[in-house]
Amino acid sequence: MKQFLNFIDGDFVATGKTFDKRAPATNQVIGQVHEAGQAEVDAAVAAGHAALKGEWGRMSVVRRAELLHAVADEINRRFDEFLAAELADTGKPHALASHIDIPRGAANFKIFADIVKNVPTESFQMTTPDGGTAISYALRSPLGVVGVICPWNLPLLLMTWKVGPALACGNTVIVKPSEETPATATLLGEVMNAVGIPKGVYQVLHGFGPGSAGEFITRHPGVNGITFTGETRTGEAIMAAAAKGVRPVSFELGGKNAGIVFADADFDKAVAGITRSVFENCGQVCLGTERVYVQRPIFDRFVAALKAKAEALKIGGPDTPGVGLGPLISAEHKAKVLSYYAKARAQGATVVTGGGEPSLQGLLAEGHFVQPTIWTGLPESSTVIREEIFGPCCHIAPFDTEEEAIALANATDYGLATTVWTQDLGTAHRMAAAIEVGLCWINSWFLRDLRTAFGGAKASGIGREGGVHSLEFYTELRNVMVKL
Numbered sequence: 001m002k003q004f005l006n007f008i009d010g011d012f013v014a015t016g017k018t019f020d021k022r023a024p025a026t027n028q029v030i031g032q033v034h035e036a037g038q039a040e041v042d043a044a045v046a047a048g049h050a051a052l053k054g055e056w057g058r059m060s061v062v063r064r065a066e067l068l069h070a071v072a073d074e075i076n077r078r079f080d081e082f083l084a085a086e087l088a089d090t091g092k093p094h095a096l097a098s099h100i101d102i103p104r105g106a107a108n109f110k111i112f113a114d115i116v117k118n119v120p121t122e123s124f125q126m127t128t129p130d131g132g133t134a135i136s137y138a139l140r141s142p143l144g145v146v147g148v149i150c151p152w153n154l155p156l157l158l159m160t161w162k163v164g165p166a167l168a169c170g171n172t173v174i175v176k177p178s179e180e181t182p183a184t185a186t187l188l189g190e191v192m193n194a195v196g197i198p199k200g201v202y203q204v205l206h207g208f209g210p211g212s213a214g215e216f217i218t219r220h221p222g223v224n225g226i227t228f229t230g231e232t233r234t235g236e237a238i239m240a241a242a243a244k245g246v247r248p249v250s251f252e253l254g255g256k257n258a259g260i261v262f263a264d265a266d267f268d269k270a271v272a273g274i275t276r277s278v279f280e281n282c283g284q285v286c287l288g289t290e291r292v293y294v295q296r297p298i299f300d301r302f303v304a305a306l307k308a309k310a311e312a313l314k315i316g317g318p319d320t321p322g323v324g325l326g327p328l329i330s331a332e333h334k335a336k337v338l339s340y341y342a343k344a345r346a347q348g349a350t351v352v353t354g355g356g357e358p359s360l361q362g363l364l365a366e367g368h369f370v371q372p373t374i375w376t377g378l379p380e381s382s383t384v385i386r387e388e389i390f391g392p393c394c395h396i397a398p399f400d401t402e403e404e405a406i407a408l409a410n411a412t413d414y415g416l417a418t419t420v421w422t423q424d425l426g427t428a429h430r431m432a433a434a435i436e437v438g439l440c441w442i443n444s445w446f447l448r449d450l451r452t453a454f455g456g457a458k459a460s461g462i463g464r465e466g467g468v469h470s471l472e473f474y475t476e477l478r479n480v481m482v483k484l
């Protein structure tokens, strides 16, 4: 049985207190995860600070960048191992993990290694009140030991999206992967040792949130900042923990994203794009669409087209040939999604397709699979339109005017992402300016330029990461003024 160990100060550490890791596609136990306790957290924090005072803290930016490139290259050299680990942990389709999760898991190190080498700092020259001159310049220094709390939907990608900039800026990190997906974060420890990242720089502690490693990390006074991706209510708990000692947080949280399709859109591209944004990764993408609004002239045609796309998705495990829809991450999450399916029916939805569980054969019959589902006919106050479900489902409603589409899209506490489909430039830019989100895609979805700001507005997050924006969280900025 595979053992998922903690990675502390360069060593893999068993604790003997373990919990099962089950494969989402078959519900078979595939490993034992060693839960870290307060003692392991204390040891990791001490090791992280020791690394900051040692070789890592003295290392040049150029050398740090070289090592991060080497980390990316080693992930790519061990691509098949990372892919197998991610597929076992998540059950997602092979094509998805091999084209998105693992490549981005490596690319996240390269982009920030290059940014920190080339990012300018600011300087000002002023005439002082006595008629002299003063020059100011800015210095950046690492935040310190950073807690990195990760979700289970894109485990490697979302973890290195934070570890990349954190290390590039000279910090050390203590990663707490989701209890659902321990594998790739643990494997990355082997890579760190192999390329020569000093011990204590990258550490991994397994466990849960409250009363476990997650909470112990966020409450530890030696953790100088916390970057977290996960549910909004979890963010509230972590923010409360971080308040003691006034430690900075960077949050990428939940969403209830709108997809808006105008009658003038390229119909086939809009259907393909909305299909991806609703059903990719079995709907377990924070940026995904769960509310679709279609301009009335094409509403019926669009619903029929999306229905056909949903029903054409092949449901299966990572290696099912042509699979388009994998399992949900866990039995608990499957029960949550099915509870929303039941609520939609109870509240009078028209179930265009899906609404239940597929019938699968063999081991897959034990997996956490649900049907891709489309609803229409519900009022905007309905539960499945108000609450994040995080499954392969959406509600489609018609709209008539731009103003109505903007009002519908903004009627949520969340503000993460939206995808707008139109061929009218004016419509596109007016929508982008009016919708209260951190990320607006026009005639596209989940298209990523890693130099850009990434994050959510309102209840979807605090701060922006990506490009130079990451430096605002992962460094302390000092202004130096020199009187000449």
Ligand SMILES: NC(=O)c1ccc[n+]([C@@H]2O[C@H](COP(=O)([O-])OP(=O)(O)OC[C@H]3O[C@@H](n4cnc5c(N)ncnc54)[C@H](O)[C@@H]3O)[C@@H](O)[C@H]2O)c1
Residues within 6 Å of the ligand: 149, 150, 151, 152, 153, 158, 176, 177, 178, 179, 207, 208, 209, 210, 213, 214, 215, 218, 229, 230, 231, 232, 234, 235, 237, 238, 251, 252, 253, 254, 255, 285, 286, 388, 390, 416, 456, 460, 461
């Ligand atoms: N905005 C984004 O970029 C983004 C990306 C991916 C997922 N998400 C969101 O994440 C959610 C799904 O992921 P999830 O179920 O893993 O989220 P979650 O909030 O349940 O858990 C995320 C992580 O937080 C840990 N955790 C839970 N409670 C904690 C606590 N009190 N203290 C410290 N750590 C704690 C968990 O162990 C896990 O590692 C969805 O809401 C999704 O929208 C957002």
Ligand SMILES: O=C/C=C/C=C(\O)C(=O)O
Residues within 6 Å of the ligand: 153, 154, 158, 161, 284, 285, 286, 287, 448, 454
């Ligand atoms: O499920 C959420 C996906 C987040 C994606 C990123 O953070 C990214 O592409 O960098």
